[in-house]
Amino acid sequence: MLRILRRGAPGFETGDAGRDWRLPDDAVWIELVDPSRAEEVAVEQAIGVLLPTREEMAEIEASSRLYQEDGGTFMTATVLVNADGDLPTAAPVTFVLVGQRLITIRYVEPRAFSVFAAQAERQPSLCPNGPQTFLGLLDAVVDRTADILERTASEVEAQSRAIFSRPRGGAFEQILNRLGRAQNINAKARDSLVSLARLLSFASLADQFEGDRELRDHLKSLQRDVQSITDHSSYVSSNITFLLDAALGLINIEQNAIFKIFSVFSAVFLPPTLIAGVYGMNFEHMPELRWMEGYPMALGMMFAAGIGPLLWFKRKGWL
8 A cells, every 4th residue: 555645734645556656746754555566666766766675674684674775765673563462573664765755664554653644644744854754753663662561561560469479379370471471572672672773873874864953853862762661671571581480489389399298198108008018918927916906006006107207307397
């Protein structure tokens, strides 16, 4: 899909990449959402630069993600997508600055893009030119990532309380599943923040920001925000690691307690079993077979043999 936002226009126009299609002179933001090859060719001919393919956007080398070519500045960042769903993912999104125009290429639907697009439709003054639109979009992406990390941190705190206040013998499976999901989201958010930090650093070299103090100050502010959120992500990650270790430690303690009980019972019943085995042998000549006190004596020996280990374990502090 090809969408165009014109300067001062109240909303987006959907472009038809036909043979006679022309890019409006006052176009500020050209958005390619899961574009067809015809749409890519139409935009390339209109702006005079070659756009990266989907495969090129997915490459991880910095030289393939951040470069200048034919008067355009190409920047690809990883953006967290579907953080509220069952399968959160991180997908590449490309920003291209050519003159005073911004071209974005994406094959996903980040929430930040739809939020900013809705704001731009209500307030056209937010997008007077490509560089301002670019910074506004990055603001939305950073804010969205910060919101996701805040919710993740709250979820981690809730699981921390659940781990250390749970009743003895309570199930850990749900807690571990939630911590695993939190770690997955946090890791993808951190990947996104790292790529955004690189993008912002490279964007400061773009011609569009040269000599414009307001835009450069906005860039520096975004860089500080990304750095502070990255630090918070590192804290959340270390907290999740601690809670996972604590949960596994508590599981081991409870398992050891269970095995200790079985070991004690085995030790307690082993001597009485030995005595019962001796007097259960079918030999004709046994001294106690015709002794009237033999049966009570055997019971007493089994009781003493059973209570003895219990007293010994108690004295050693093993029970």
